[in-house]
Amino acid sequence: MDFELPADLSAYLTELDEFIEREIRPLEQADDNIRFFDHRREDARTDWDRGGLPTEDWEALLAESRRRADAAGHYRYAFPREFGGRDGTNLGMAVIREHLARRGLGLHCDLQNEHAVVANNVGLLLMLQYGTAVQKAQWVDGLAAGTRFFAFGITEPEHGSDATHMETTAVRDGDEWVIDGTKTWNTGVHIADADLIFARTSGAAGEGRGITAFLVPTDTAGFRVEEYLWTFNMPTDHARVSLTEVRVPDSAIFGQEGRGLGVVQHFFNENRIRQAASSLGAAQYCVDRAVAYANERKPFGKPLSSNQAIQFQLVELHTQCEMLRALVHKTAWSMDTYGTFAVSEQVSMCNYWANRLCCEAADRAMQVHGGLGYSRYTPFEHIYRHHRRYRITEGAEEIQMRRVAGYLFGFMDRAVVKGVGAAKP
Numbered sequence: 342m343d344f345e346l347p348a349d350l351s352a353y354l355t356e357l358d359e360f361i362e363r364e365i366r367p368l369e370q371a372d373d374n375i376r377f378f379d380h381r382r383e384d385a386r387t388d389w390d391r392g393g394l395p396t397e398d399w400e401a402l403l404a405e406s407r408r409r410a411d412a413a414g415h416y417r418y419a420f421p422r423e424f425g426g427r428d429g430t431n432l433g434m435a436v437i438r439e440h441l442a443r444r445g446l447g448l449h450c451d452l453q454n455e456h457a458v459v460a461n462n463v464g465l466l467l468m469l470q471y472g473t474a475v476q477k478a479q480w481v482d483g484l485a486a487g488t489r490f491f492a493f494g495i496t497e498p499e500h501g502s503d504a505t506h507m508e509t510t511a512v513r514d515g516d517e518w519v520i521d522g523t524k525t526w527n528t529g530v531h532i533a534d535a536d537l538i539f540a541r542t543s544g545a546a547g548e549g550r551g552i553t554a555f556l557v558p559t560d561t562a563g564f565r566v567e568e569y570l571w572t573f574n575m576p577t578d579h580a581r582v583s584l585t586e587v588r589v590p591d592s593a594i595f596g597q598e599g600r601g602l603g604v605v606q607h608f609f610n611e612n613r614i615r616q617a618a619s620s621l622g623a624a625q626y627c628v629d630r631a632v633a634y635a636n637e638r639k640p641f642g643k644p645l646s647s648n649q650a651i652q653f654q655l656v657e658l659h660t661q662c663e664m665l666r667a668l669v670h671k672t673a674w675s676m677d678t679y680g681t682f683a684v685s686e687q688v689s690m691c692n693y694w695a696n697r698l699c700c701e702a703a704d705r706a707m708q709v710h711g712g713l714g715y716s717r718y719t720p721f722e723h724i725y726r727h728h729r730r731y732r733i734t735e736g737a738e739e740i741q742m743r744r745v746a747g748y749l750f751g752f753m754d755r756a757v758v759k760g761v762g763a764a765k766p
């Protein structure tokens with residue numbers, strides 16, 4: 342057994358840090374761009390006159406940072422070389438995402454927007470796996486460069502965790518499909534070229550088979566954004582959309598007819614381990630900052646850190662970070678070695694634990710910083726509010742614990758993931 346990070350991965354972290362200092366940090370510091378990250382961040386990012394959507398200058402800054410990262414050969418790290426990537430692994434992505442989040446808030450990595458100089462581009466990953474030749478020709482270049490994007494529409498107002506009970510339907514009519522229903526919380530629809538809409542095409546409510554994914558262009562007749570939902574952390578780009586007799590050709594099917602749940606499971610499984618690594622990095626950042634402040638702040642004339650009441654809380658969090666890091670690395674390595682779905686139980690363990698740990702670490706960092714911790718002059722409120730979301734959105738933590746429980750108590754089959762089939766590809 343070898344617990345060392347591969348040498349090329351360690352070297353790559355150094356290369357990334359140098360790139361960030363050379364090309365991203367100066368951009369972040371130029372022209373008052375720091376307003377997007379300092380105490381003014383929420384206001385600077387939110388266009389209050391446009392329903393709370395992200396401001397155009399905020400999105401333009403993120404796009405410029407993506408462009409620089411792509412030109413320098415970092416943005417596509419996770420993808421095959423033929424698409425300009427570096428054949429990155431799940432382990433590599435986990436280590437990189439932890440590293441970027443541990444650097445704190447900045448233009449190198451902003452989790453509120455899933456933005457990072459090394460992209461977490463699950464859309465491209467799905468396109469390479471499930472897209473037809475025609476879809477790939479239309480989408481791969483734009484997705485890879487971060488200039489095209491499709492949103493993800495599975496959740497409905499009445500069905501979130503129980504998504505297989507969805508009420509949206511698609512009915513075949515000659516060479517076309519007619520889709521009717523309502524989706525909600527579709528992130529990024531305002532800039533999306535299409536929405537990946539999941540609709541029941543056969544089978545009964547609750548069944549894994551019979552759900553089909555369709556790439557629906559957002560300008561299709563009958564597709565309508567009804568509202569953007571305001572959240573704990575603003576801006577919002579999370580839309581409720583209605584689909585009324587939306588017609589798409591058979592070629593809009595993504596993956597196979599009736600096999601859409603497999604696409605969803607794939608998305609979540611890949612995203613959950615990366616999200617876990619990001620939450621771990623953000624948790625460790627909060628611990629690091631709290632330790633530094635506790636050493637420096639001297640209430641009653643002695644360092645705050647000399648009190649065991651301060652030390653022990655941070656020791657517990659630091660210990661959990663160490664343990665979680667070992668599980669994240671092992672799980673990501675297992676995904677690389679045995680296949681994406683082979684360890685979905687451990688993926689869920691990493692995800693729910695990491696998101697919760699990050700919230701606890703942000704809360705503790707606030708406490709250690711006193712009034713300053715509660716203010717927007719420190720980043721902990723922002724970190725807390727964003728990572729609090731992850732405890733609900735990537736399959737809520739109860740739903741991930743439900744999977745672990747399903748395997749633990751034997752009422753789910755580890756070898757057959759719902760909607761996917763055999764766990765080992």
Ligand SMILES: Cc1cc2nc3c(=O)[nH]c(=O)nc-3n(C[C@H](O)[C@H](O)[C@H](O)COP(=O)(O)OP(=O)(O)OC[C@H]3O[C@@H](n4cnc5c(N)ncnc54)[C@H](O)[C@@H]3O)c2cc1C
Nearest residue numbers: 493494495496500501502503526527528733734737739740
């Ligand atoms: C900011 C944000 C962005 C999002 N982005 C997207 C997106 O891009 N695309 C998309 O399709 N969806 C998106 N979602 C939706 C998200 O996936 C759902 O909110 C999530 O799956 C939970 O569903 P729900 O909100 O309907 O909660 P519910 O399913 O109603 O659950 C409510 C609570 O009950 C718990 N619960 C449910 N069932 C059980 C059970 N059996 N045992 C114990 N507890 C249970 C849940 O864990 C949760 O805590 C987003 C949501 C938010 C807030």
